[in-house]
Amino acid sequence: MQNHSTIYKFQRRSKRWLKHSALNSALAIALGSVAITGASVVLSPSAQAAVSTTDFSNLVQQVTPGVARVNVTKTVSQAELAQAQTAELLRQFFGDRLRIPNQPAVPAIEHAYGTAFFITSNGYMLTNHHVVEGADKITVTLNDRTELDATLVGSDERSDVAVLKVVGSQFPALPIGDSNxxxxxxxxxAIGSPFGFDYSASAGIVSAKSRSFSRETSVPFIQTDxxxxxxxxxxxxxxxxxxVVGINSRIFSGTGGYMGLSFSIPIDAAMDIYEQLKNNGEVMRAYLGIYPQDIDRNLAEAYNLSRPQGALLTRVSPDSPAQKAGLRAGDIILKYNETQIVRASDLLNLINRARPNDTFQAQVQRSGKPLIVTGKLTRAPSDVQSEGRNQQDNDVRLGLRLRNLTPDEQAELSVDKKSGILVTAVDPTGLAARSGLMAGDIITNLHQKSIGDVxxxxxxxxxxxxxxVVTIEVIRQGIPAIIGLRIE
Structure with a gap:
C-alpha cells in the first residue's frame, strides 16, 4: 500500500484525523534562542519565559467578532460524491495510477462550510476560493449568531482568495498587518471552524516563509505549525x-488531517487580490515566461558561484518576454530589479506581484560572465468564464472555465499556435458536464468552427x-475525441 503526503485544501469532508499531537509547539517557540550542549538543547532564560508567557486569551476575545463562519450551498452529483469516496479508498491501495471512469451526474445539494473575516466596516470579507467555488448560495454566521446572505464579489483560483460582501455597516473590521x-x-x-466547531482558536509559530510548492498557485505561503x-x-x-498577517489555506498531510504543516496566504498578497477583484472584477498577472530552479552546492561549484544562490533558468518559453529580453536556458538570475535572488521562489514571488507592462532589469550570470538584461512583462494567460449567449437571445449555460494555451503547452502538444483552448474547470450543473466534457480537455473545434483562442x-x-446537438472536438490526454453537446 502506498502512502503519499499531499498538499490539501481544507475541504469540508475529512476522511480521518490524527489521534496524537504532531509537534511540541511550545519548544518550537524558543528555537530562536537556544544553546546546544552535547546532545541536549538548553533554552535561554528569555526563551523559557516566552514559552511560559505566550497567552492569546485577551487577543481571542478582541478579534473574534471580526471572524465569521461561511455556510455554502452548492449543487453536486451523487455520482461525484460516491466516485470521490471510492477513488480515495482505492488510491490508498493502488496509488495515483488508478483511473476512475466518469459516472452520470445526478444533481444533489451539498452543504459546505469554512471561515471568513471582515476587512472593511461596510461588509467586505476575505475567504478562500475553494470554500466558495461553485456555490449557489453563501451565508455568513457572525459571532452573535446573526446570519447574513453574502454576495461573491470575485474569486481567484491561483491565489485561492475570494472576496465576499454583506449588506450593512459598522462591522468589526480586523486590523491588517504586514506579512513581510x-x-x-x-x-x-488562528481562529476558524474546524470540523464545524465554531470559533475555535489554535496557536503555534511561523515555521518558514515564502513556501512555493506548486505551479498551481501564485503566492509565497507562510508555513506554520x-x-x-x-x-x-x-x-x-x-x-x-x-x-491579520495571513489567510489560512491548506495543509500538508498524508491523511487529510493536521500533521504539523499548515500554510497561509500572506495578507499583503491577499489584499492586492482584493483590490483587483473589487475594482476590476479580475486579477491581472504579469508573465515573464521562465522555468527557474534552485541552485544547490554542486551546481554552485559547477557554475563558479561563491555559494548556492540565484535562480537557474532550465527553460525559456518561446515568444515570451524573457526570450525577447535575451534570457536563455542556463542563465542564472542573481538580482531582479535590485532585489537579491537567493532561491527560485524569490524570483517567482516578485513576478507574481508585478503588473503587465512593468519593466524589469535582471542581473544575470551567463557562462561565468555578468550580464544585465532588461525587458517588459506582459499579461499572463488567464482563465475566462464561458457563459455565452447565442443570437436568438437564448441562454447557453455551458458551465466552463477556459483559458488560452501557453506556448509551452502548445509545444508539449506539438500543435500550432491556433490550436485550441484549455478547459480548467467544469460546473457539474452545466450543459458541458452533462455532455461529458472534463477539466483538462483541449477544445479545438465547436460546431464546425476551428477554435484557436477564447x-x-x-x-x-x-x-x-x-x-x-452540436459537436465539440477535443484532445483528451493526447488523444483526439469528438463529443456531442446537447443544447437545452
Whole structure:
C-alpha cells in the first residue's frame, strides 16, 4: 500500500484525523534562542519565559467578532460524491495510477462550510476560493449568531482568495498587518471552524516563509505549525498584536488531517487580490515566461558561484518576454530589479506581484560572465468564464472555465499556435458536464468552427442553435475525441 503526503485544501469532508499531537509547539517557540550542549538543547532564560508567557486569551476575545463562519450551498452529483469516496479508498491501495471512469451526474445539494473575516466596516470579507467555488448560495454566521446572505464579489483560483460582501455597516473590521515583517519563530494565532466547531482558536509559530510548492498557485505561503483542519479554510492568521498577517489555506498531510504543516496566504498578497477583484472584477498577472530552479552546492561549484544562490533558468518559453529580453536556458538570475535572488521562489514571488507592462532589469550570470538584461512583462494567460449567449437571445449555460494555451503547452502538444483552448474547470450543473466534457480537455473545434483562442470560442457560441446537438472536438490526454453537446 502506498502512502503519499499531499498538499490539501481544507475541504469540508475529512476522511480521518490524527489521534496524537504532531509537534511540541511550545519548544518550537524558543528555537530562536537556544544553546546546544552535547546532545541536549538548553533554552535561554528569555526563551523559557516566552514559552511560559505566550497567552492569546485577551487577543481571542478582541478579534473574534471580526471572524465569521461561511455556510455554502452548492449543487453536486451523487455520482461525484460516491466516485470521490471510492477513488480515495482505492488510491490508498493502488496509488495515483488508478483511473476512475466518469459516472452520470445526478444533481444533489451539498452543504459546505469554512471561515471568513471582515476587512472593511461596510461588509467586505476575505475567504478562500475553494470554500466558495461553485456555490449557489453563501451565508455568513457572525459571532452573535446573526446570519447574513453574502454576495461573491470575485474569486481567484491561483491565489485561492475570494472576496465576499454583506449588506450593512459598522462591522468589526480586523486590523491588517504586514506579512513581510513576520519572523520565523514568531507566535501566531488562528481562529476558524474546524470540523464545524465554531470559533475555535489554535496557536503555534511561523515555521518558514515564502513556501512555493506548486505551479498551481501564485503566492509565497507562510508555513506554520498551527493546528488547522477542514473548516479553518479562509480564516485569519494573527500576529501577537492582533493584526491579520495571513489567510489560512491548506495543509500538508498524508491523511487529510493536521500533521504539523499548515500554510497561509500572506495578507499583503491577499489584499492586492482584493483590490483587483473589487475594482476590476479580475486579477491581472504579469508573465515573464521562465522555468527557474534552485541552485544547490554542486551546481554552485559547477557554475563558479561563491555559494548556492540565484535562480537557474532550465527553460525559456518561446515568444515570451524573457526570450525577447535575451534570457536563455542556463542563465542564472542573481538580482531582479535590485532585489537579491537567493532561491527560485524569490524570483517567482516578485513576478507574481508585478503588473503587465512593468519593466524589469535582471542581473544575470551567463557562462561565468555578468550580464544585465532588461525587458517588459506582459499579461499572463488567464482563465475566462464561458457563459455565452447565442443570437436568438437564448441562454447557453455551458458551465466552463477556459483559458488560452501557453506556448509551452502548445509545444508539449506539438500543435500550432491556433490550436485550441484549455478547459480548467467544469460546473457539474452545466450543459458541458452533462455532455461529458472534463477539466483538462483541449477544445479545438465547436460546431464546425476551428477554435484557436477564447475569442474564437465566444464567437462560435453565438452561432449555436436554440436546441439540438452540436459537436465539440477535443484532445483528451493526447488523444483526439469528438463529443456531442446537447443544447437545452
Amino acid at each position: 515583517n513576520i519572523k520565523v519563530g514568531e507566535p501566531v494565532l 498551527v493546528a488547522l483542519n477542514p473548516g479553518n479554510s479562509g480564516g485569519p492568521l494573527f500576529n501577537q498584536r492582533g493584526e 475569442t474564437d470560442f465566444t464567437s462560435a457560441l453565438s452561432s449555436l442553435p436554440k436546441s439540438g
